[in-house]
Amino acid sequence: MSQTKVFSFASGNDISQALSEFVAQASSEAIARSGRFTVAFSGGSLPATVCRFLVDNGDVDFAKWHVFWADERCVKLDDSESNFALVKSELLDPLTQAGRGIPADQVVHISEALVHDSAAAAADYQSRMEQVFADAAHAGSFPAFDCVLLGIGPDGHTCSLFPGHPLLEETTKWVASIDDSPKPPPRRITLTLPVVNHAARVAFVATGAGKRDMLKRIIESKDADLPAARVAPASGSVYWFLDSAAAQDLSASTTAKFCL
Numbered sequence: 001m002s003q004t005k006v007f008s009f010a011s012g013n014d015i016s017q018a019l020s021e022f023v024a025q026a027s028s029e030a031i032a033r034s035g036r037f038t039v040a041f042s043g044g045s046l047p048a049t050v051c052r053f054l055v056d057n058g059d060v061d062f063a064k065w066h067v068f069w070a071d072e073r074c075v076k077l078d079d080s081e082s083n084f085a086l087v088k089s090e091l092l093d094p095l096t097q098a099g100r101g102i103p104a105d106q107v108v109h110i111s112e113a114l115v116h117d118s119a120a121a122a123a124d125y126q127s128r129m130e131q132v133f134a135d136a137a138h139a140g141s142f143p144a145f146d147c148v149l150l151g152i153g154p155d156g157h158t159c160s161l162f163p164g165h166p167l168l169e170e171t172t173k174w175v176a177s178i179d180d181s182p183k184p185p186p187r188r189i190t191l192t193l194p195v196v197n198h199a200a201r202v203a204f205v206a207t208g209a210g211k212r213d214m215l216k217r218i219i220e221s222k223d224a225d226l227p228a229a230r231v232a233p234a235s236g237s238v239y240w241f242l243d244s245a246a247a248q249d250l251s252a253s254t255t256a257k258f259c260l
């Protein structure tokens with residue numbers, strides 16, 4: 001049974017500071033336990049919020065990170081729609097410039113050669129994930145990410161898992177393709193719900209009043225029509241990092257003071 005904690009912060013800077021501490025702690029615990037930290041990033045507004053202070057956090061051993069994407073658009077890596085490009089500019093490039101770069105073979109992004117064929121791109125992405133999570137692959141199980149960082153859309157989607165879409169029922173694949181995303185661009189690849197629900201920690205990040213109704217439905221009503229409400233890692237925890245505008249419809253008893 002997963003544990004859920006909801007944190008509300010006064011400002012975007014406060015969220016970013018807390019996320020820097022949260023990810024740093026998740027990273028140190030994972031590295032102490034297994035010698036590495038496996039993390040999946042979403043795109044959208046999340047990379048800038050998560051990475052604002054993380055890059056300068058001297059407690060993080062980025063050389064031991066293995067970076068994945070929770071979802072990716074089937075576009076070239078330098079396209080303005082690319083989730084890779086967001087993480088590159090917010091995290092990978094600044095770390096390289098600071099002499100603390102993540103080794104390139106530990107940054108597992110979509111194959112640019114396959115972006116014209118989403119099914120092939122998803123299969124290729126899964127096979128590269130299987131190399132990192134070899135034990136899970138051999139056991140026919142699912143990978144257990146140390147941390148999955150998720151955004152939500154105003155329709156309640158997370159990763160590229162959209163309300164009412166058949167991909168929500170996927171039970172075997174680690175990575176799936178979608179060619180009819182209601183939010184452009186239409187062709188994408190995404191982690192599946194079983195993978196997200198095997199993670200040790202899932203952190204949702206949502207800001208702005210535009211998401212407040214949706215957050216009430218997801219967090220308090222647990223409306224299963226909304227993909228984000230189906231995120232409940234079997235032996236992991238879910239954390240919500242919200243600003244006060246996004247959290248304003250939640251009951252006071254739902255939110256907790258941030259502490260690690």
Ligand SMILES: O=C1O[C@H](COP(=O)(O)O)[C@@H](O)[C@H](O)[C@H]1O
Nearest residue numbers: 042043044045046071151152153
């Ligand atoms: O399309 C996507 O949207 C969601 C939400 O983005 P946001 O800008 O509203 O935070 C994002 O989490 C996902 O990775 C992305 O592909």
